[in-house]
Amino acid sequence: MLLKEVSGLYPELKDSPIVQSPIWNKNVSELHPVQLIAIRKKSLNENPSYDIDLDLNFLVKILQLAELDDILTSPLSRYIQPSTSSMTTHEFVQGLRNMAPEYRMAVIFGLEMRLSAIRVSNLTVGQICLLENKTKLAQEVISNILVSNKTMYAFWTVRGDEHDGLDDLGEIVYEAFGCSWMELSARYRNMIADHYNPLIILR
Known part of the structure; x- marks a missing residue:
């Protein structure tokens, strides 16, 4: 299944850099979290005011729900938002x-x-x-x-x-x-x- 074919994604992400990226037309089973990190970095550099993390977290949540329903399997569901914060x-x-x-x-x-x-x-x-x-x-x-x-x-x-x-x-x-x-x-x-x-x- 192509990423763009996953139900529920396009209405929310139609104006997102994700839709404009190469992964949008790729099979979800062949995509990896590092590609989302690259999209995030590019978006933050080119348009710092755009909340790309909101889009990425929505994407991951939809994929996780689809996996639970046995609709698809994608490594993208293991994406974790990069953080500079830590804890002891x-x-x-x-x-x-x-x-x-x-x-x-x-x-x-x-x-x-x-x-x-x-x-x-x-x-x-x-x-x-x-x-x-x-x-x-x-x-x-x-x-x-x-x-x-x-x-x-x-x-x-x-x-x-x-x-x-x-x-x-x-x-x-x-x-x-x-x-x-x-x-x-x-x-x-x-x-x-x-x-x-x-x-x-x-x-």
Whole structure:
């Protein structure tokens, strides 16, 4: 599927540099995040007042939703907005303490595996075990997961008598860290290590 053929993109991006770029007529399965970074850099240089990040984040969200519906698969869905900001491990742990344990585990796992909030909240127990290239910290999270016979989701919370998936993960992250999931992902990549170990939040 060509990028321009993905449902829902053109109405919002018709005036965007993305539509004018070569990737617009390329197959989504052959595109990579570095190409979005190049578009971002070019746009910021040529038209600094234009909010290219708004376009890129919208594009990535649409692709992530399409992947969940098994409509397509694209490496572009793993794009993370570049950031010059960072945080210390202490600040990260403090943010995690602002959320319930089940959300903490989902956040750590998602950031370690470079997954979107949507992808993390929809992971089933079976799917999480099949993921490849799991980091040491991601493995630690998996070993702490509580499997429920009331839900298929790996990460879940209790709502009344139900065990529901974390469909509000993005909102919880914003409340805890004051930024979007994509911005938190960027800060996580630039995290400055201090004497705090994120693992302490799981124990």
